[in-house]
Amino acid sequence: MITEEERAARSARARDAAVAAATDLGLDASGAAVVYDVFSVVVDLAPSPVVARVPVVTPRGTDSAGFQRTELAVSRWLAGRGEPTVVPSGLVPAEPVLRDGFAMTFWEKVDGVLPPDYEVVKRMPAVARLHSVLAEYPGEVGFFPGMQGYVDLAFDDLAGRADLLPAADLARARAEWAALSPAIASPEAFAGVFPGVPVQVVHGDAPYFNLIATADSVLYSDFEHVGLAPVEWDLAHTGAEAIAAYDAAAVDLGLRPVDPGALRAAERLRDLQAVACLALAPQLPLLVDGLASTVETWRGTEPWA
Structure with missing residues (x-):
């Protein structure tokens, strides 16, 4: 396990890389400061109105720069449509920048951000609108x-790590993944398992969570995992009340209601994604x-069949 001192040093390296890259791009980042540090280190490049996001914890085999290019493209497209979206900074090229072993992106700073309100039900109309x-x-x-x-590699990394996941849990997770993963191997495979459930571009990572509110607007953000999937992928584990709120908004927008079978599969896939995430510990x-409560809840469910 990385120590707290090592984590702090990693954060400092990411900050320094962001500052160096920003400076090379002509920005004044003399007042830069880290404002967030979990999977990514987020650096406020003050006094420039720019924020850098520097991934520092990534799954083995992940093409971070590829995901970043897609995120930048989707965010720019949404903004071009007039949608309220956190946008790439217009002061630098909208492309991933490699510096000192880090791949980073630069975003327009949002001022006046309000404390987060994670009331999922009332955020469902915004999710339906985004879809x-x-x-x-x-x-x-x-x-x-x-x-x-990613999931296969993560499960391989968890083998023999009973301190992170007991062997019995890993065996069950592998079996469930073997049963479910063929359905998401391709759009054609998904259609064969879930006929009548279309796929489309979706946010990919809890869009109801990744909303940034200011006094004047609510902005969509964090499209790092945007991709093609059923809308249920964005709605897993939100609860019956939230699903009802989404369906009500979807009808008004001409969208289909949530499919219970696809939702159930999406929720189990999200469970397995969370289990696999333990490999990053x-x-x-x-x-x-x-992740303890998520894994415990999954452990208490009936194995997927």
């Missing part, structure tokens, strides 16, 4: 990006406690 717009995205995105390959020890 209605993303359904028209013309660019190329991956299918369930980050799942194929050596890089981010807080995941052990942070």
Whole structure:
């Protein structure tokens, strides 16, 4: 496990890399400060109105720069449509920048951010609205990006790590993944298992959580995992009340209601994604406690069949 001192040093290296890259791009980052440090180190490049996001904890085999390019493209497209979205900074090229071993992106700073309100039910209309717009995205995105390959590698890394996941849990997770993963191998495979459930471009990572509120607007953000999937992928484990709120908003927007079978599969896939995330605990020890309740809830469910 990485120590707290090692984590702090990693954060400082990411900050320094962001400052150096920003300076090379002509920005004044003399007042730069880290404002967030979990999977990514987020650096406020003050006095420039720019924020750098520097991933520091990434799954083995992940193409971070590829995900970043897609995120930048989707965010720019949404902003071009007039959607309230956190946008790439217009002061630097909208592309990933490599510096000192880090791949980073630069974003327009949002001022006046309000304390987060994670009331999921009341955020569902915004999620439905986002889906209605993303359904028209013309660019190329991956299918369930980050799942194929990542989960198998993560389970391999968890083998023999009973301190992170007991062997019996790992065996069950592997069996469930073997049963579910063929359905998300391709759009055609998904259609064969879930006929009548279309796929489209979706946010990919809890869009109801990744909303940034100011006094004047609510902004969509963090499209790092945007990809092609059923809308249920964005709605897993939100609860019956939230699903009802989403369905009500979806009807008004001409979208389909949530499919119970696809939702159930998406929720189990999210469970397995969380279990696999434990493989990152050596890089981010807080995941052990942070995922404990999720893993315990999954452990108490009936195995997927």
